[in-house]
Amino acid sequence: MLQIECPWCGARDQQEFQYGGEAHIVRPESPDTLTDEQWADYLFNRANSKGVHAEQWCHTAGCRRWFNVLRDTVSYAVLAVYRPGERPSGSVE
Amino acid sequence: MRRNRYSIFSLARNAVSYHQDWSEAWRSPDPAASYDVIVAGGGGHGLATAYYLAAEHDVGRIAVLEKGWIGGGNTGRNTTIVRSNYLWDEAAHLYEKSLQLWEGLSQELNFNVMFSQRGVMNLGHTLQDMRDIYRRSNANRLNGIDSEILTPAEIKAKVPAMNVSSEARYPVLGASFQPRGGVARHDAVAWGFARAADARGVDIIQNCEVTGIRRENGAVCGVETTRGLIGARKVAVVVAGHASVLADMAELRFPVESHPLQALVSEPLKPVLDTVIMSNAVHGYVSQSDKGELVIGAGIDAYTGYGQRGSFSIIEGNVAAIVELFPVFSRVRMLRQWGGIVDVCPDACPIISKTPVKGLYFNCGWGTGGFKATPGSGWVFAHTVAQDEPHALNAAFDLERFTTGALIDEHGAAGVAH
Ligand SMILES: Cc1cc2nc3c(=O)[nH]c(=O)nc-3n(C[C@H](O)[C@H](O)[C@H](O)COP(=O)(O)OP(=O)(O)OC[C@H]3O[C@@H](n4cnc5c(N)ncnc54)[C@H](O)[C@@H]3O)c2cc1C
Ligand SMILES: [Zn+2]
Numbered sequence: 001m002l003q004i005e006c007p008w009c010g011a012r013d014q015q016e017f018q019y020g021g022e023a024h025i026v027r028p029e030s031p032d033t034l035t036d037e038q039w040a041d042y043l044f045n046r047a048n049s050k051g052v053h054a055e056q057w058c059h060t061a062g063c064r065r066w067f068n069v070l071r072d073t074v075s076y077a078v079l080a081v082y083r084p085g086e087r088p089s090g091s092v093e
Numbered sequence: 094m095r096r097n098r099y100s101i102f103s104l105a106r107n108a109v110s111y112h113q114d115w116s117e118a119w120r121s122p123d124p125a126a127s128y129d130v131i132v133a134g135g136g137g138h139g140l141a142t143a144y145y146l147a148a149e150h151d152v153g154r155i156a157v158l159e160k161g162w163i164g165g166g167n168t169g170r171n172t173t174i175v176r177s178n179y180l181w182d183e184a185a186h187l188y189e190k191s192l193q194l195w196e197g198l199s200q201e202l203n204f205n206v207m208f209s210q211r212g213v214m215n216l217g218h219t220l221q222d223m224r225d226i227y228r229r230s231n232a233n234r235l236n237g238i239d240s241e242i243l244t245p246a247e248i249k250a251k252v253p254a255m256n257v258s259s260e261a262r263y264p265v266l267g268a269s270f271q272p273r274g275g276v277a278r279h280d281a282v283a284w285g286f287a288r289a290a291d292a293r294g295v296d297i298i299q300n301c302e303v304t305g306i307r308r309e310n311g312a313v314c315g316v317e318t319t320r321g322l323i324g325a326r327k328v329a330v331v332v333a334g335h336a337s338v339l340a341d342m343a344e345l346r347f348p349v350e351s352h353p354l355q356a357l358v359s360e361p362l363k364p365v366l367d368t369v370i371m372s373n374a375v376h377g378y379v380s381q382s383d384k385g386e387l388v389i390g391a392g393i394d395a396y397t398g399y400g401q402r403g404s405f406s407i408i409e410g411n412v413a414a415i416v417e418l419f420p421v422f423s424r425v426r427m428l429r430q431w432g433g434i435v436d437v438c439p440d441a442c443p444i445i446s447k448t449p450v451k452g453l454y455f456n457c458g459w460g461t462g463g464f465k466a467t468p469g470s471g472w473v474f475a476h477t478v479a480q481d482e483p484h485a486l487n488a489a490f491d492l493e494r495f496t497t498g499a500l501i502d503e504h505g506a507a508g509v510a511h
Contacts, residue, residue: 015406019395040496044348044439048337050399073351074399 127324135159141471164283191469204285213274334434361385
């Protein structure tokens with residue numbers, strides 16, 4: 001990984017960024033209608049994929065904006081970066 | 094099937110033949126068509142599970158399937174700190190059971206696991222650190238767990254090399270000390286459990302990766318492996334960093350994330366540190382191995398990772414903190430550095446549990462601190478698998494707690510990561 005490409009600032013040292021966990025987890029619209037199992041799944045369960053993982057990063061020591069990254073969790077190679085609301089070009093989800 | 098016992102006599106006998114005739118410590122059998130219990134994962138926890146299943150329960154034929162070599166995962170990569178000074182009752186009781194098993198383990202296994210009760214010191218650098226330390230130490234005593242509070246002068250007397258001056262960048266205000274804590278030889282723990290399990294008939298099968306979990310009518314019936322399909326009445330999964338990967342094979346979603354965790358060792362030095370020093374605030378852990386190497390543990394990377402390596406910046410920050418605490422170490426050369434994959438739960442406590450699939454059990458989520466639990470984890474997990482019910486000591490550590498909300502919040506509560 002060493003460097004991550006911020007969609008606004010370009011490639012920067014990994015240390016400028018902060019990890020923000022799995023991407024695309026949507027907070028349920030009306031939690032009070034969920035079962036305990038569904039709420040627990042939203043709160044705690046994670047894909048923890050071995051291989052391609054969609055995740056959030058924040059450029060904390062730069063522009064301080066959030067964005068999404070597709071990363072290989074075995075090689076740690078960054079496969080794609082994309083802004084919130086966008087989809088990675090031609091891949092998953 | 095009993096192997097030759099190790100003793101002063103076997104040592105003398107083998108010396109006469111120039112140590113050429115020692116028998117193998119365990120067999121390497123081909124997998125049978127099926128077993129009563131399959132343990133997936135040949136780390137310390139998996140081997141301990143198999144050992145206690147064979148030694149204390151009557152479950153029939155047992156196999157341990159390991160995708161690489163036994164002990165090649167976190168068991169052989171950790172900084173070997175053993176202690177039981179956890180804050181909450183559930184955790185304290187579980188880790189204390191484990192510590193008590195450690196105290197008799199070399200005798201029990203007839204294998205020297207080099208368990209050395211040199212004490213574990215947890216430093217406090219801020220007022221809040223000290224409040225947490227008092228709270229935890231008092232909780233420990235109420236649970237019958239040995240714990241003392243040390244002043245900076247007492248720390249200095251025990252560890253002369255540490256900089257406890259008030260000018261230090263990380264002033265040391267005090268520490269908790271658990272005299273019964275210490276370190277053990279990680280490889281020997283894997284080998285000792287493997288040898289003792291094998292002697293009781295357990296098949297230990299290395300280079301055999303579990304690639305699928307077969308189910309029929311909601312119950313487990315076997316595993317697919319790189320060495321073919323193997324039938325099983327029960328499958329006990331103990332694969333640490335790969336817990337989510339195996340959960341996925343049974344279509345289960347787990348509250349676990351896998352992170353890289355790193356450690357490093359120095360060139361061997363003369364004795365300079367005869368206890369274990371941990372500091373959560375500055376994120377450094379250091380002890381000295383019997384060979385003389387400084388064994389230093391770092392923190393996890395925030396991102397998830399299965400690569401068995403972490404970021405260099407983590408090592409840099411870790412070593413900087415150690416050198417602030419121990420200025421005399423500043424010119425020591427580091428020999429090796431490596432990483433493991435630790436499986437972290439939201440409440441920093443393990444899952445030792447039945448699952449919605451009948452006959453499928455999981456033991457995972459030990460995160461950065463499961464080595465100390467190796468014997469206790471195997472002991473309660475063997476009970477859980479054999480009886481199809483948790484033991485009182487692990488009942489609170491079930492998967493259900495993430496639904497009921499009965500988490501056991503040891504994150505930070507124990508004040509330390511390992
Ligand atoms: C750098 C570092 C320092 C640490 N320091 C400490 C410490 O000081 N004190 C402490 O208490 N704990 C410490 N820990 C944590 C401790 O090492 C772990 O919690 C503990 O070893 C986990 O035990 P285990 O037997 O389950 O893991 P492992 O030894 O990792 O065993 C899991 C096994 O499962 C195998 N496996 C995975 N997938 C499959 C599959 N599909 N099929 C078959 N087998 C599979 C793996 O190859 C591996 O051998 C540290 C960890 C690390 C990485
Ligand atoms: Zn930026």
